[in-house]
Amino acid sequence: xxxxxxxxxxxxxxxxxxxxxxxxxxxxxxxxxxxxxxxxxxxxxxxxxxxxxxxxxxxxxxxxxxxxxxxxxxxxxxxxxxxxxxxxxxxxxxxxxxxxxxxxxxxxxxxxxxxxxxxxxxxxxxxxxxxxxxxxxxxxxxxxxxxxxxxxxxxxxxxxxxxxxxxxxxxxxxxxxxxxxxxxxxxxxxxxxxxxxxxxxxxxxxxxxxxxxxxxxxxxxxxx
Amino acid sequence: xxxxxxxxxxxxxxxxxxxxxxxxxxxxxxxxxxxxxxxxxxxxxxxxxxxxxxxxxxxxxxxxxxxxxxxxxxxxxxxxxxxxxxxxxxxxxxxxxxxxxxxxxxxxxxxxxxxxxxxxxxxxxxxxxxxxxxxxxxxxxxxxxxxxxxxxxxxxxxxxxxxxxxxxxxxxxxxxxxxxxxxxxxxxxxxxxxxxxxxxxxxxxxxxxxxxxxxxxxxxxxxxxxxxxxxxxxxxxxxxxxxxxxxxxxxxxxxxxxxxxxxxxxxxxxxxxxxxxxxxxxxxxxxxxxxxxxxxxxxxxxxxxxxxxxxxxx
Numbered sequence: 001x002x003x004x005x006x007x008x009x010x011x012x013x014x015x016x017x018x019x020x021x022x023x024x025x026x027x028x029x030x031x032x033x034x035x036x037x038x039x040x041x042x043x044x045x046x047x048x049x050x051x052x053x054x055x056x057x058x059x060x061x062x063x064x065x066x067x068x069x070x071x072x073x074x075x076x077x078x079x080x081x082x083x084x085x086x087x088x089x090x091x092x093x094x095x096x097x098x099x100x101x102x103x104x105x106x107x108x109x110x111x112x113x114x115x116x117x118x119x120x121x122x123x124x125x126x127x128x129x130x131x132x133x134x135x136x137x138x139x140x141x142x143x144x145x146x147x148x149x150x151x152x153x154x155x156x157x158x159x160x161x162x163x164x165x166x167x168x169x170x171x172x173x174x175x176x177x178x179x180x181x182x183x184x185x186x187x188x189x190x191x192x193x194x195x196x197x198x199x200x201x202x203x204x205x206x207x208x209x210x211x212x213x214x215x216x217x218x219x220x221x222x223x224x
Numbered sequence: 225x226x227x228x229x230x231x232x233x234x235x236x237x238x239x240x241x242x243x244x245x246x247x248x249x250x251x252x253x254x255x256x257x258x259x260x261x262x263x264x265x266x267x268x269x270x271x272x273x274x275x276x277x278x279x280x281x282x283x284x285x286x287x288x289x290x291x292x293x294x295x296x297x298x299x300x301x302x303x304x305x306x307x308x309x310x311x312x313x314x315x316x317x318x319x320x321x322x323x324x325x326x327x328x329x330x331x332x333x334x335x336x337x338x339x340x341x342x343x344x345x346x347x348x349x350x351x352x353x354x355x356x357x358x359x360x361x362x363x364x365x366x367x368x369x370x371x372x373x374x375x376x377x378x379x380x381x382x383x384x385x386x387x388x389x390x391x392x393x394x395x396x397x398x399x400x401x402x403x404x405x406x407x408x409x410x411x412x413x414x415x416x417x418x419x420x421x422x423x424x425x426x427x428x429x430x431x432x433x434x435x436x437x438x439x440x441x442x443x444x445x446x447x448x449x450x451x452x453x454x455x456x457x458x459x460x461x462x463x464x465x466x467x468x469x470x471x472x473x474x475x476x477x478x479x480x481x482x483x484x485x486x487x488x489x490x491x492x493x494x495x496x497x498x499x500x501x502x503x504x505x506x507x508x509x510x511x512x513x514x515x516x517x518x519x520x521x522x523x524x525x526x527x528x529x530x531x532x533x534x535x536x537x538x
Binding site for chain 2: 084086122188189191194195202207208209212216218222
Protein backbone atom coordinates (compact mmCIF):
# COMPACT_ATOMS: atom_id res chain seq x y z
CA UNK A 1 0.00 0.00 0.00
CA UNK A 2 2.86 2.31 0.77
CA UNK A 3 4.35 1.67 -2.69
CA UNK A 4 1.06 2.63 -4.33
CA UNK A 5 0.96 5.92 -2.44
CA UNK A 6 4.46 6.72 -3.56
CA UNK A 7 3.60 5.86 -7.15
CA UNK A 8 0.52 8.04 -6.98
CA UNK A 9 2.54 10.91 -5.54
CA UNK A 10 5.26 10.59 -8.19
CA UNK A 11 2.84 10.64 -11.11
CA UNK A 12 2.22 14.32 -10.57
CA UNK A 13 4.64 15.30 -13.32
CA UNK A 14 2.23 15.70 -16.21
CA UNK A 15 3.34 15.91 -19.82
CA UNK A 16 1.17 17.23 -22.61
CA UNK A 17 2.15 17.50 -26.23
CA UNK A 18 0.32 18.98 -29.14
CA UNK A 19 1.04 19.62 -32.78
CA UNK A 20 0.46 23.11 -34.10
CA UNK A 21 0.04 24.16 -37.72
CA UNK A 22 -0.98 21.89 -40.58
CA UNK A 23 0.56 20.06 -43.47
CA UNK A 24 4.11 18.80 -43.68
CA UNK A 25 5.68 21.38 -41.35
CA UNK A 26 4.51 21.39 -37.76
CA UNK A 27 5.45 22.71 -34.36
CA UNK A 28 5.51 20.19 -31.52
CA UNK A 29 4.55 22.01 -28.34
CA UNK A 30 5.48 20.14 -25.16
CA UNK A 31 4.38 21.25 -21.71
CA UNK A 32 5.53 19.68 -18.47
CA UNK A 33 4.12 20.42 -15.04
CA UNK A 34 6.17 19.07 -12.17
CA UNK A 35 4.10 17.89 -9.24
CA UNK A 36 4.10 19.41 -5.76
CA UNK A 37 6.19 16.51 -4.47
CA UNK A 38 9.22 17.50 -6.52
CA UNK A 39 10.12 20.52 -4.46
CA UNK A 40 13.76 19.55 -4.54
CA UNK A 41 13.72 19.94 -8.29
CA UNK A 42 14.19 23.69 -8.03
CA UNK A 43 17.22 24.78 -10.02
CA UNK A 44 17.20 21.65 -12.16
CA UNK A 45 17.10 21.90 -15.92
CA UNK A 46 14.03 20.22 -17.35
CA UNK A 47 14.16 18.40 -20.64
CA UNK A 48 12.12 15.88 -22.55
CA UNK A 49 13.36 12.99 -24.61
CA UNK A 50 11.25 11.80 -27.51
CA UNK A 51 11.62 9.20 -30.24
CA UNK A 52 10.56 10.63 -33.56
CA UNK A 53 9.22 7.87 -35.81
CA UNK A 54 10.75 7.51 -39.31
CA UNK A 55 7.78 9.45 -40.70
CA UNK A 56 9.00 12.66 -39.08
CA UNK A 57 12.29 14.48 -38.83
CA UNK A 58 13.92 17.63 -37.54
CA UNK A 59 16.20 19.79 -39.61
CA UNK A 60 19.56 20.15 -37.81
CA UNK A 61 20.41 23.37 -39.66
CA UNK A 62 17.09 24.95 -38.70
CA UNK A 63 17.67 23.94 -35.09
CA UNK A 64 21.21 25.29 -35.11
CA UNK A 65 19.94 28.65 -36.37
CA UNK A 66 17.19 28.70 -33.72
CA UNK A 67 19.77 27.86 -31.10
CA UNK A 68 21.89 30.81 -32.21
CA UNK A 69 18.89 33.04 -31.60
CA UNK A 70 18.40 31.44 -28.18
CA UNK A 71 14.92 30.26 -29.12
CA UNK A 72 15.37 26.50 -28.79
CA UNK A 73 17.96 24.15 -27.41
CA UNK A 74 17.91 20.66 -28.86
CA UNK A 75 20.19 17.66 -29.09
CA UNK A 76 19.51 15.24 -31.97
CA UNK A 77 20.86 11.70 -32.09
CA UNK A 78 22.11 10.92 -34.71
CA UNK A 79 23.08 14.46 -35.66
CA UNK A 80 23.10 13.80 -39.40
CA UNK A 81 19.59 13.73 -40.84
CA UNK A 82 18.69 12.89 -44.44
CA UNK A 83 16.01 15.49 -45.06
CA UNK A 84 15.05 14.16 -48.50
CA UNK A 85 14.51 10.50 -47.66
CA UNK A 86 10.98 9.09 -47.78
CA UNK A 87 9.54 7.47 -44.67
CA UNK A 88 10.32 3.91 -45.72
CA UNK A 89 14.03 4.68 -46.15
CA UNK A 90 14.47 6.79 -43.02
CA UNK A 91 15.52 6.00 -39.48
CA UNK A 92 14.17 6.86 -36.05
CA UNK A 93 15.50 9.96 -34.37
CA UNK A 94 16.11 10.54 -30.71
CA UNK A 95 15.52 14.16 -29.76
CA UNK A 96 16.30 15.81 -26.45
CA UNK A 97 14.51 19.13 -26.05
CA UNK A 98 15.40 21.49 -23.21
CA UNK A 99 12.35 23.21 -21.73
CA UNK A 100 12.04 26.78 -20.53
CA UNK A 101 10.02 27.87 -17.52
CA UNK A 102 6.44 28.65 -18.47
CA UNK A 103 5.25 31.93 -16.98
CA UNK A 104 1.64 30.65 -16.95
CA UNK A 105 2.00 28.51 -13.83
CA UNK A 106 4.51 27.61 -11.15
CA UNK A 107 6.59 24.51 -11.81
CA UNK A 108 5.52 24.61 -15.48
CA UNK A 109 7.93 24.22 -18.35
CA UNK A 110 7.40 24.35 -22.07
CA UNK A 111 9.17 24.38 -25.43
CA UNK A 112 8.33 24.11 -29.11
CA UNK A 113 10.17 21.98 -31.62
CA UNK A 114 9.77 22.48 -35.38
CA UNK A 115 9.21 19.07 -36.97
CA UNK A 116 8.72 18.05 -40.59
CA UNK A 117 6.84 15.14 -42.05
CA UNK A 118 8.38 12.88 -44.66
CA UNK A 119 6.74 11.55 -47.80
CA UNK A 120 5.07 8.22 -47.11
CA UNK A 121 4.52 5.26 -49.36
CA UNK A 122 1.61 5.70 -51.81
CA UNK A 123 -1.48 3.93 -50.52
CA UNK A 124 -3.91 1.57 -52.22
CA UNK A 125 -7.14 3.26 -51.23
CA UNK A 126 -6.81 5.69 -48.37
CA UNK A 127 -5.63 9.18 -49.21
CA UNK A 128 -3.89 9.67 -45.88
CA UNK A 129 -1.20 7.86 -43.92
CA UNK A 130 -0.85 7.99 -40.15
CA UNK A 131 2.18 8.98 -38.14
CA UNK A 132 2.15 8.04 -34.48
CA UNK A 133 4.07 10.16 -32.01
CA UNK A 134 4.55 8.59 -28.61
CA UNK A 135 4.52 10.58 -25.42
CA UNK A 136 7.93 11.98 -24.41
CA UNK A 137 9.88 11.15 -21.31
CA UNK A 138 10.67 13.84 -18.76
CA UNK A 139 14.30 14.23 -17.74
CA UNK A 140 15.84 16.41 -15.08
CA UNK A 141 19.43 17.57 -15.08
CA UNK A 142 20.23 18.22 -11.44
CA UNK A 143 23.43 19.26 -9.72
CA UNK A 144 23.72 18.52 -6.04
CA UNK A 145 19.92 18.42 -5.55
CA UNK A 146 18.47 15.62 -3.55
CA UNK A 147 15.58 14.21 -5.49
CA UNK A 148 13.25 11.66 -3.96
CA UNK A 149 14.67 8.24 -4.80
CA UNK A 150 11.19 6.75 -5.02
CA UNK A 151 10.22 9.10 -7.83
CA UNK A 152 13.39 9.71 -9.79
CA UNK A 153 16.12 7.36 -10.92
CA UNK A 154 19.44 8.21 -12.55
CA UNK A 155 19.36 8.00 -16.33
CA UNK A 156 21.94 7.55 -19.05
CA UNK A 157 21.49 10.34 -21.55
CA UNK A 158 23.77 11.23 -24.45
CA UNK A 159 23.57 14.94 -23.85
CA UNK A 160 25.57 17.31 -21.68
CA UNK A 161 24.30 17.96 -18.20
CA UNK A 162 26.08 20.73 -16.41
CA UNK A 163 25.17 23.57 -14.12
CA UNK A 164 26.50 26.61 -12.35
CA UNK A 165 27.14 24.65 -9.15
CA UNK A 166 30.48 23.01 -8.74
CA UNK A 167 28.84 19.76 -7.60
CA UNK A 168 28.37 16.71 -9.80
CA UNK A 169 25.47 16.93 -12.25
CA UNK A 170 23.35 13.96 -13.24
CA UNK A 171 20.37 13.19 -15.43
CA UNK A 172 17.27 11.74 -13.75
CA UNK A 173 14.16 10.21 -15.24
CA UNK A 174 10.81 9.38 -13.67
CA UNK A 175 10.75 6.00 -11.94
CA UNK A 176 7.24 5.01 -12.93
CA UNK A 177 6.42 6.44 -16.30
CA UNK A 178 2.67 6.80 -16.76
CA UNK A 179 1.03 5.91 -20.03
CA UNK A 180 -0.04 8.94 -22.03
CA UNK A 181 -2.02 9.17 -25.19
CA UNK A 182 -0.11 9.09 -28.43
CA UNK A 183 -0.45 11.88 -30.94
CA UNK A 184 -1.67 10.77 -34.33
CA UNK A 185 -0.83 12.81 -37.38
CA UNK A 186 -2.40 12.48 -40.80
CA UNK A 187 -0.25 13.02 -43.88
CA UNK A 188 -1.51 13.01 -47.49
CA UNK A 189 -0.14 10.31 -49.77
CA UNK A 190 -0.41 9.51 -53.43
CA UNK A 191 -2.80 6.85 -54.66
CA UNK A 192 -1.25 3.77 -56.21
CA UNK A 193 -4.27 3.25 -58.45
CA UNK A 194 -3.26 6.41 -60.33
CA UNK A 195 0.11 4.92 -61.33
CA UNK A 196 -0.71 3.77 -64.85
CA UNK A 197 -2.68 6.88 -65.75
CA UNK A 198 0.02 9.17 -64.39
CA UNK A 199 2.83 7.32 -66.16
CA UNK A 200 1.07 7.26 -69.51
CA UNK A 201 -0.06 10.88 -69.41
CA UNK A 202 3.31 12.17 -68.20
CA UNK A 203 5.19 10.36 -70.97
CA UNK A 204 2.65 11.48 -73.58
CA UNK A 205 2.96 15.08 -72.41
CA UNK A 206 6.75 15.02 -72.55
CA UNK A 207 6.72 13.40 -76.00
CA UNK A 208 4.25 16.02 -77.25
CA UNK A 209 6.22 18.93 -75.84
CA UNK A 210 9.55 17.65 -77.09
CA UNK A 211 8.04 17.10 -80.56
CA UNK A 212 6.90 20.73 -80.61
CA UNK A 213 10.40 21.94 -79.82
CA UNK A 214 12.03 19.46 -82.23
CA UNK A 215 9.76 20.62 -85.04
CA UNK A 216 10.62 24.26 -84.35
CA UNK A 217 14.36 23.51 -84.17
CA UNK A 218 14.25 21.61 -87.48
CA UNK A 219 12.25 24.35 -89.18
CA UNK A 220 14.22 27.36 -87.97
CA UNK A 221 17.59 25.79 -87.22
CA UNK A 222 20.61 26.19 -89.44
CA UNK A 223 21.74 22.76 -90.58
CA UNK A 224 23.88 23.91 -93.46
CA UNK B 225 22.95 55.89 -78.06
CA UNK B 226 20.25 53.39 -78.99
CA UNK B 227 22.71 50.54 -78.51
CA UNK B 228 23.69 51.93 -75.11
CA UNK B 229 20.05 52.15 -74.08
CA UNK B 230 19.43 48.62 -75.31
CA UNK B 231 22.41 47.45 -73.29
CA UNK B 232 21.05 49.20 -70.23
CA UNK B 233 17.61 47.68 -70.71
CA UNK B 234 19.02 44.20 -71.06
CA UNK B 235 21.27 44.62 -68.04
CA UNK B 236 18.30 45.90 -66.03
CA UNK B 237 16.32 42.79 -67.00
CA UNK B 238 18.81 40.86 -64.89
CA UNK B 239 19.95 43.30 -62.22
CA UNK B 240 16.46 44.44 -61.20
CA UNK B 241 14.75 41.12 -61.73
CA UNK B 242 13.05 40.04 -58.47
CA UNK B 243 13.42 36.32 -59.18
CA UNK B 244 17.25 36.20 -59.12
CA UNK B 245 17.15 38.53 -56.12
CA UNK B 246 14.85 36.20 -54.21
CA UNK B 247 16.80 33.09 -55.17
CA UNK B 248 20.18 34.61 -54.33
CA UNK B 249 19.04 35.82 -50.92
CA UNK B 250 18.01 32.28 -50.00
CA UNK B 251 21.66 31.36 -49.78
CA UNK B 252 22.26 29.99 -53.28
CA UNK B 253 25.27 31.41 -55.04
CA UNK B 254 23.59 31.16 -58.46
CA UNK B 255 24.72 34.68 -59.30
CA UNK B 256 28.36 33.53 -59.03
CA UNK B 257 27.82 30.65 -61.42
CA UNK B 258 25.94 32.99 -63.77
CA UNK B 259 28.94 35.32 -63.71
CA UNK B 260 31.33 32.50 -64.58
CA UNK B 261 29.10 31.21 -67.38
CA UNK B 262 28.71 34.68 -68.87
CA UNK B 263 32.47 35.28 -68.66
CA UNK B 264 33.15 31.96 -70.39
CA UNK B 265 30.77 32.76 -73.25
CA UNK B 266 32.17 36.29 -73.56
CA UNK B 267 35.74 34.99 -73.78
CA UNK B 268 34.82 32.26 -76.30
CA UNK B 269 33.13 34.85 -78.52
CA UNK B 270 36.20 37.04 -78.21
CA UNK B 271 38.50 34.19 -79.23
CA UNK B 272 40.40 33.87 -75.91
CA UNK B 273 40.15 30.09 -75.72
CA UNK B 274 42.57 29.53 -72.85
CA UNK B 275 40.98 32.05 -70.47
CA UNK B 276 37.51 30.83 -71.44
CA UNK B 277 38.52 27.27 -70.61
CA UNK B 278 39.75 28.31 -67.17
CA UNK B 279 36.44 30.07 -66.43
CA UNK B 280 34.53 27.09 -67.76
CA UNK B 281 36.43 24.64 -65.54
CA UNK B 282 35.70 26.85 -62.55
CA UNK B 283 32.01 27.10 -63.48
CA UNK B 284 31.62 23.33 -63.79
CA UNK B 285 33.39 22.91 -60.46
CA UNK B 286 30.83 25.21 -58.81
CA UNK B 287 27.75 23.70 -60.44
CA UNK B 288 27.55 20.71 -62.73
CA UNK B 289 24.96 22.04 -65.21
CA UNK B 290 27.42 24.11 -67.36
CA UNK B 291 28.82 20.74 -68.44
CA UNK B 292 25.98 20.61 -71.00
CA UNK B 293 27.52 23.65 -72.73
CA UNK B 294 30.49 21.52 -73.80
CA UNK B 295 28.78 20.45 -77.02
CA UNK B 296 27.65 23.92 -78.21
CA UNK B 297 31.04 25.38 -77.32
CA UNK B 298 32.86 22.59 -79.18
CA UNK B 299 30.63 23.03 -82.24
CA UNK B 300 30.99 26.82 -82.09
CA UNK B 301 34.79 26.64 -81.91
CA UNK B 302 34.98 24.42 -84.99
CA UNK B 303 32.67 26.77 -86.89
CA UNK B 304 34.83 29.82 -86.18
CA UNK B 305 37.86 28.44 -87.92
CA UNK B 306 37.82 28.21 -91.73
CA UNK B 307 34.11 28.93 -92.13
CA UNK B 308 32.10 26.54 -94.22
CA UNK B 309 34.66 24.33 -95.93
CA UNK B 310 32.26 22.29 -98.00
CA UNK B 311 28.60 22.30 -97.10
CA UNK B 312 27.85 19.60 -94.61
CA UNK B 313 24.73 17.58 -95.09
CA UNK B 314 21.48 18.62 -96.71
CA UNK B 315 19.49 19.90 -93.77
CA UNK B 316 16.12 18.74 -92.61
CA UNK B 317 14.56 18.77 -96.10
CA UNK B 318 15.75 15.28 -96.81
CA UNK B 319 14.71 13.53 -93.66
CA UNK B 320 16.50 10.30 -94.44
CA UNK B 321 18.26 8.93 -91.40
CA UNK B 322 21.40 8.18 -93.36
CA UNK B 323 21.96 11.80 -94.37
CA UNK B 324 21.45 13.17 -90.89
CA UNK B 325 23.72 10.56 -89.35
CA UNK B 326 26.33 11.33 -92.00
CA UNK B 327 26.00 15.03 -91.16
CA UNK B 328 26.49 14.30 -87.45
CA UNK B 329 29.55 12.17 -88.22
CA UNK B 330 31.11 14.96 -90.24
CA UNK B 331 30.49 17.41 -87.39
CA UNK B 332 32.03 14.94 -84.95
CA UNK B 333 35.16 14.76 -87.08
CA UNK B 334 35.37 18.54 -87.45
CA UNK B 335 35.05 19.06 -83.68
CA UNK B 336 38.43 17.47 -83.15
CA UNK B 337 40.49 20.51 -84.05
CA UNK B 338 43.16 22.44 -82.21
CA UNK B 339 40.87 24.99 -80.55
CA UNK B 340 38.45 22.44 -79.15
CA UNK B 341 41.21 20.18 -77.91
CA UNK B 342 42.90 23.14 -76.24
CA UNK B 343 39.63 24.15 -74.60
CA UNK B 344 38.95 20.61 -73.43
CA UNK B 345 42.47 20.11 -72.09
CA UNK B 346 42.62 23.40 -70.17
CA UNK B 347 39.12 23.16 -68.65
CA UNK B 348 39.67 19.49 -67.85
CA UNK B 349 42.91 20.19 -66.03
CA UNK B 350 41.43 23.17 -64.15
CA UNK B 351 38.53 20.99 -63.01
CA UNK B 352 40.82 18.09 -62.12
CA UNK B 353 43.24 20.27 -60.15
CA UNK B 354 40.41 21.94 -58.24
CA UNK B 355 38.72 18.63 -57.49
CA UNK B 356 41.64 16.37 -56.72
CA UNK B 357 44.46 18.79 -56.02
CA UNK B 358 42.64 21.18 -53.74
CA UNK B 359 39.19 20.23 -52.51
CA UNK B 360 39.78 16.52 -52.09
CA UNK B 361 42.95 17.44 -50.22
CA UNK B 362 40.94 19.76 -47.94
CA UNK B 363 37.79 17.73 -47.38
CA UNK B 364 38.54 14.19 -48.45
CA UNK B 365 35.94 11.66 -49.51
CA UNK B 366 33.10 13.79 -48.07
CA UNK B 367 33.69 16.38 -50.80
CA UNK B 368 33.48 13.86 -53.66
CA UNK B 369 30.39 12.32 -52.15
CA UNK B 370 28.46 15.54 -51.71
CA UNK B 371 29.64 17.33 -54.85
CA UNK B 372 29.36 14.55 -57.42
CA UNK B 373 28.39 11.06 -56.24
CA UNK B 374 25.29 12.34 -54.44
CA UNK B 375 23.74 13.30 -57.79
CA UNK B 376 24.06 9.76 -59.08
CA UNK B 377 22.15 8.12 -56.27
CA UNK B 378 19.83 10.98 -55.35
CA UNK B 379 16.14 10.12 -55.33
CA UNK B 380 14.09 13.19 -54.57
CA UNK B 381 10.45 12.30 -55.05
CA UNK B 382 8.98 15.31 -53.27
CA UNK B 383 6.79 17.71 -55.17
CA UNK B 384 8.57 20.11 -57.50
CA UNK B 385 7.87 21.80 -60.86
CA UNK B 386 9.04 18.79 -62.85
CA UNK B 387 6.28 16.92 -64.75
CA UNK B 388 7.88 13.64 -63.66
CA UNK B 389 7.61 14.10 -59.91
CA UNK B 390 4.32 12.25 -59.32
CA UNK B 391 5.26 9.46 -61.70
CA UNK B 392 8.58 8.96 -59.86
CA UNK B 393 6.89 9.15 -56.44
CA UNK B 394 4.25 6.52 -57.30
CA UNK B 395 6.74 4.15 -58.93
CA UNK B 396 9.61 4.71 -56.49
CA UNK B 397 9.52 1.16 -55.16
CA UNK B 398 8.27 -0.66 -58.25
CA UNK B 399 10.41 -2.66 -60.67
CA UNK B 400 9.78 -0.04 -63.38
CA UNK B 401 11.40 2.73 -61.39
CA UNK B 402 14.86 2.47 -62.97
CA UNK B 403 13.52 2.09 -66.51
CA UNK B 404 11.20 5.08 -66.10
CA UNK B 405 14.04 7.15 -64.72
CA UNK B 406 16.11 6.38 -67.81
CA UNK B 407 13.17 7.04 -70.14
CA UNK B 408 12.85 10.50 -68.63
CA UNK B 409 16.37 11.27 -69.84
CA UNK B 410 15.63 10.54 -73.50
CA UNK B 411 13.57 13.60 -74.53
CA UNK B 412 16.04 15.84 -72.68
CA UNK B 413 19.06 14.25 -74.37
CA UNK B 414 17.56 14.23 -77.86
CA UNK B 415 16.43 17.85 -77.63
CA UNK B 416 19.80 19.05 -76.32
CA UNK B 417 21.61 17.28 -79.15
CA UNK B 418 19.33 18.65 -81.90
CA UNK B 419 19.32 22.18 -80.50
CA UNK B 420 23.13 22.18 -80.20
CA UNK B 421 23.52 21.16 -83.84
CA UNK B 422 20.83 23.58 -85.05
CA UNK B 423 21.93 26.77 -83.28
CA UNK B 424 25.61 26.49 -82.37
CA UNK B 425 26.54 29.40 -84.59
CA UNK B 426 25.02 31.81 -82.09
CA UNK B 427 26.62 30.47 -78.92
CA UNK B 428 24.63 32.48 -76.38
CA UNK B 429 21.28 31.66 -78.01
CA UNK B 430 22.23 27.99 -78.14
CA UNK B 431 23.23 27.94 -74.48
CA UNK B 432 20.03 29.74 -73.51
CA UNK B 433 17.90 27.14 -75.32
CA UNK B 434 20.08 24.39 -73.87
CA UNK B 435 19.48 25.44 -70.29
CA UNK B 436 15.79 26.24 -70.79
CA UNK B 437 15.22 22.74 -72.24
CA UNK B 438 17.43 21.08 -69.65
CA UNK B 439 15.55 22.71 -66.77
CA UNK B 440 12.04 22.19 -68.20
CA UNK B 441 12.54 18.50 -68.98
CA UNK B 442 14.59 17.64 -65.90
CA UNK B 443 13.41 15.13 -63.31
CA UNK B 444 13.75 17.73 -60.58
CA UNK B 445 12.96 21.40 -61.17
CA UNK B 446 12.89 24.17 -58.61
CA UNK B 447 12.77 27.98 -58.83
CA UNK B 448 16.51 28.39 -58.45
CA UNK B 449 17.08 26.56 -61.75
CA UNK B 450 15.25 29.35 -63.61
CA UNK B 451 18.08 31.70 -62.76
CA UNK B 452 20.38 29.54 -64.90
CA UNK B 453 18.71 30.62 -68.12
CA UNK B 454 17.37 33.98 -66.96
CA UNK B 455 20.95 35.24 -66.80
CA UNK B 456 21.29 34.55 -70.53
CA UNK B 457 17.93 36.06 -71.50
CA UNK B 458 19.19 39.68 -71.57
CA UNK B 459 21.81 38.59 -74.12
CA UNK B 460 19.35 36.90 -76.48
CA UNK B 461 16.62 39.50 -76.15
CA UNK B 462 18.02 41.77 -78.92
CA UNK B 463 17.96 38.82 -81.37
CA UNK B 464 14.34 38.01 -80.75
CA UNK B 465 11.98 40.12 -82.84
CA UNK B 466 8.70 39.75 -81.06
CA UNK B 467 5.91 42.22 -80.50
CA UNK B 468 5.57 43.62 -76.97
CA UNK B 469 2.13 42.12 -76.69
CA UNK B 470 3.30 38.62 -77.54
CA UNK B 471 6.27 38.87 -75.16
CA UNK B 472 4.02 40.12 -72.37
CA UNK B 473 1.49 37.36 -73.02
CA UNK B 474 4.22 34.70 -72.82
CA UNK B 475 5.57 36.24 -69.61
CA UNK B 476 2.11 36.31 -68.05
CA UNK B 477 1.53 32.69 -69.13
CA UNK B 478 4.83 31.69 -67.48
CA UNK B 479 3.83 33.33 -64.21
CA UNK B 480 0.31 31.89 -64.38
CA UNK B 481 1.77 28.40 -64.87
CA UNK B 482 4.03 28.84 -61.86
CA UNK B 483 1.30 30.46 -59.77
CA UNK B 484 -1.12 27.62 -60.40
CA UNK B 485 1.45 25.01 -59.41
CA UNK B 486 2.46 27.00 -56.33
CA UNK B 487 -1.16 27.28 -55.21
CA UNK B 488 -1.77 23.54 -55.29
CA UNK B 489 1.63 22.81 -53.76
CA UNK B 490 0.93 25.29 -50.95
CA UNK B 491 -2.28 23.47 -50.06
CA UNK B 492 -0.42 20.17 -50.10
CA UNK B 493 2.61 21.21 -48.09
CA UNK B 494 1.28 23.80 -45.67
CA UNK B 495 -2.37 22.84 -45.28
CA UNK B 496 -2.20 19.07 -45.62
CA UNK B 497 -4.84 18.69 -48.37
CA UNK B 498 -4.31 15.86 -50.81
CA UNK B 499 -3.75 17.88 -53.98
CA UNK B 500 -1.26 15.49 -55.57
CA UNK B 501 -3.24 15.04 -58.79
CA UNK B 502 -3.86 18.77 -59.17
CA UNK B 503 -0.20 19.62 -58.49
CA UNK B 504 0.89 17.03 -61.07
CA UNK B 505 -1.52 18.39 -63.69
CA UNK B 506 -0.26 21.90 -62.98
CA UNK B 507 3.26 20.55 -63.57
CA UNK B 508 2.23 19.18 -66.97
CA UNK B 509 0.65 22.51 -67.86
CA UNK B 510 3.82 24.33 -66.81
CA UNK B 511 5.87 22.03 -69.07
CA UNK B 512 3.55 22.82 -71.95
CA UNK B 513 3.79 26.57 -71.28
CA UNK B 514 7.60 26.37 -71.11
CA UNK B 515 7.71 24.43 -74.39
CA UNK B 516 5.41 26.96 -76.00
CA UNK B 517 7.65 29.82 -74.88
CA UNK B 518 10.75 28.03 -76.20
CA UNK B 519 9.02 27.41 -79.55
CA UNK B 520 7.97 31.06 -79.77
CA UNK B 521 11.50 32.22 -78.98
CA UNK B 522 12.94 29.92 -81.66
CA UNK B 523 10.42 31.01 -84.28
CA UNK B 524 10.98 34.72 -83.61
CA UNK B 525 14.74 34.46 -83.57
CA UNK B 526 16.25 36.73 -86.19
CA UNK B 527 19.94 36.84 -86.83
CA UNK B 528 21.80 37.88 -89.96
CA UNK B 529 22.42 34.21 -90.80
CA UNK B 530 18.72 33.45 -90.52
CA UNK B 531 17.78 36.32 -92.81
CA UNK B 532 20.44 35.28 -95.31
CA UNK B 533 19.12 31.70 -95.32
CA UNK B 534 15.59 32.93 -96.00
CA UNK B 535 16.80 35.10 -98.88
CA UNK B 536 18.75 32.16 -100.31
CA UNK B 537 15.67 29.95 -100.21
CA UNK B 538 13.49 32.53 -102.00
